[in-house]
Amino acid sequence: MDELLQAVEVLLPNLYLAALFLYAGHFARESAWAGRCGRRTLVLAIVLHAGALALRRVVLGHFPPASALEAMSTVALATAAIYVIVEPRIGERTTGILVLVLVYPLTLAAVAFDARPKIDDPRLQSPWFVLHIAPAIFGYAGFALSSLYGLAYLLLHRAMKRHRFGMIYQRLPPLDALAAMNLRATWAGFLGLTAALVMGSVWASRELGALPFADPKMLLALSTWTLYGGALASRHILGWSARRLALLTMGGFLLILFSLVIVNLLLTGFHAFA
């Protein structure tokens, strides 16, 4: 089983890389063949990724997102999976390259730096763990996608403002479609994080009798929730432009990534299982 897990985890980033090249070919050369093959390779990578996480459960004895690297890997999987589901609705594959530019390095890092921790924390066996972690993963995947579509929106906006009609103009979906994807992904992320906070709060109350407001990850999650909630309110109520939301969501996700690194490397607290 261990050897199998190792083999799968070696293959996995390479599959994402192959998908990235194919989606890049579709973007740069308008190759329909590359687009079709890219999607099939991505689906295969997602299936393999899910299998790898299931294997980790068997080999290591805990549900995967218990360490920072596992959480990163699971967010990458969720981001890729949500994109694959949504891609037919978008109607084109040109933004796939952006998704893979995020998913591939996250997966590579998760596999390359993984120390295969065997974590025995009994909290990981509680069903509340799944109820809390699943919407959290979904939420962060939503924020990841919203930042990618925010980036795409800003790139196209800039190209058109500068009257440049090169590859960005020709290959990306229309500006309002990118704005809509950015907004929907932000909502998905916000709702996911809300559910995660609620579930986590209920669980913590039952386990600890009080909410661990001083926990770094809890503080980070609350800050993230406030930031994105404020951005959505400003968009819908104050009429902030799609460009402002794109900037906020991009900045927001960069902040999440940066903060996660700091929190996991330097700080400990209630959320530390490993």
Add this chain to the structure above:
Amino acid sequence: MASESPDPFPKTSDPVVLGVNYRTAPVAVLERVALGPARLPVEVRRTVEGGAAAEAVILSTCNRLEVWAVGTTTERLRDFAGGMTEAPELFQDSTVSYAFEGDAAVNHMFRVAAGLESMVLGETQILGQVKDSLAAAETAGAVGTVLRRIVEAAIKAGRRAQTETALHRGATSVASAAVELVRHIFRDLREKVALIVGAGETGSLVARHLIQAGVEKRVVTSRTEEHARALAAEIGGTVAPWAAVEEAVGEADIVVGCAASPDRVVGRDDLRRVLKRRRRGTLVLVDIGVPRNFDPAIDELPDVFLHDMDDLDRLVRSNLEKREREVPAVLRILDEVRDALRAEVAKERANPVIRGLVTRAEAARQEELARRKNQLAPEVYAAVERETKIVLAKLLHGPLEKIRQYAGDGVRGAGKLDAIVDAFDLGPLLAAEQAGGAGSPQTTPPAPSPADAGPPVAAAPPASKPGEAPS
């Protein structure tokens, strides 16, 4: 002696194209020669019934008049074609008209159908025009199997060029480029409000492109209210007062400026004031006016995109360059379809002659074998039968290859095929086959091959009766 049977390979079955187009003649001349839909079937019937060609299709568009025919020559067609236009001298003048024969004619037909010969490279209207021309010729009874197959192959090649390449993609006019630009900002135009500033011809053209793209809410404004009303009625829109044009811009999502105005119609500060009250999101202005209708400083406003003729010209040029890059792929498709057509025609020409020659040769062999059968011992007969089969296969191998080669060589080859038919007196056989099996699928019997004869066996001496010396 030459066969009296019908010649299955008429010497003049190669296609011929004769025409004038926008490259060779000015618009004023093309206007005089254009045939309307009512005259087209009349002229194409006259071409065939008057003996100018065995089959004909006439293609008449605003940019070309061409006669595609078989069973004729360029000279005969030139003499006749002048009579169908108001400029009879036109087709006699080789500096203004052009002509192709054989492969070059087929190549030209394919290129026309694929849009490679159009004024705007890759335009798709021509394919429909070729189909209509074929239909008109069919109705007039002017087209038969030979020309129909060629034109249908050209249509097939044109359709493949449209579906398998990007030759026809991208806007190539200012009006369509304006709409294409808008589509890069708004995916669905149904709920968007389009304001046309200026009710002239350009405004009307752009409005029609926007309607085609799905815009349902159309507003027109013009300095002359009467013109605005006329255009609004034409496109099913409403009229906005010229005096409140900034407000109308503020309430629109797409604004196209095509007014002939010496002054700016909308300034930046006026628009900024209006946009403060606006809750509609992105605004895109396309300025087709010369001088420009909109203050260029409007481009600095957030969530406003302003594009002018320079942008549209660049887009059109870029799209045309992309179409040029598709030409090699289109030519490959044309070559594929043309090669398939050539192979099909060659096979149909070759097969009856091959069948006839093999049948004639085998019949002679069987006749001799039958005569000698009782005179030879069985094993000798078997050996003779095998060896004669080998000799026949060797003798016929070369001529059968030549037949296939001549069949694919158009008029040049047809003459040589005739010589083979004549030399081997195959006429009656071919005529009988044509009369008996016309239209039904014919299969070619396998030509005798040396491999069929099996290993050679040493001939045994003929059996002799006791007392008789062997022969």
